[in-house]
Amino acid sequence: MSEVVPSLHQRRRAPTDAELAGIPWLARLTPEERQIAVAELQISEALAGDLVCRMGRPVTYWFGVVDGLLKMSGENAEGQAMTFAGLPPGGWFGEGTVLKREAYRYNVQTLRRSLVAGLPVDTFHRLLDQSIGFNRFVMNQLNERLGQFIAAREIDRMNNPDLRVARSLAALFNPVLYPGVGEVLRITQQELAYLVGLSRQRVNEALSNLQTQNLIRIEYGGLRVLDLEGLRSQRNV
DNA sequence: TCATTAAATTGTT
C-alpha cells in the first residue's frame, strides 16, 4: 500500500482527444461550457495501488476513471478497510464531497495501473452554476448511485458467494454509471475477488457457474456480459 | 513477420 500523491502531481497532463471521448458528461455541455471544462481537466496516470483520494484530505478534484480499475473503500469502527464499490472506466465519483467542499469521506485506490481524470472543484461549481446539461448529469449520477448502494446493502446480506459475484458484476456493468465498460469488463479474477471480498478460487468457481448459465463469458483478463438482466435477477437456488 | 521467452492470468487441488 503506497501513497503516491506526489507522483500523481508529477504525472499530470492535459487530456488527449481519445481520453476526452471517454468522459461521458462532456457530451452534455454546450461548446462554450465544454471549452471551459476541457481547459481545466487533468489526466493523471496512476500505478497499481496508488491512492487517488484519501479519507480526511480536503477535496481538490472531481475524479473520473478513463481507463483501469479503482476501488472505493472506507473504514469501519475497528479501523478495518471495507470496500464500497468498484469503479471501472467511465465512472465519476466524489461529487457529493465536491458539492459541500468537504474532506473526502473514503479512500479511492487503483487496483491496477489506471488513467484518472480530475476536474478542479472550482470548475465543477462553475459548471454547476452555468450548465443545465451538467446539472442533469450530476443529478442522474447521484440518483443512479443511490440505487446501486441500496442494492449493495442487499448484496452484503447475502451469504451465497455465487449471488454476491453475480450482483457485484451487474453493478460493475451498470451502463449509466460506467458507460466506458461496454460489453467486456476488463478485470482479472483476482481483482474481482478483492472487490467482492472472496477468495480468487471461490470467484473462479462462481464465474464458471455464471458462464454455464450463459450469463457471462469468461475471457482472458476480462468478462463479457451476455445477460445483464439475468445477472441482476439471480436468486438463491 | 515470425519464433522465442518472460510475464500475467486462469484452472485446479
Place this chain on the structure above:
DNA sequence: AACAATTTAATGA
C-alpha cells in the same frame, strides 16, 4: 497457498 496450464506481451532476428 501452491502448482500446472494457458494466454498475452515483449524481444530480437
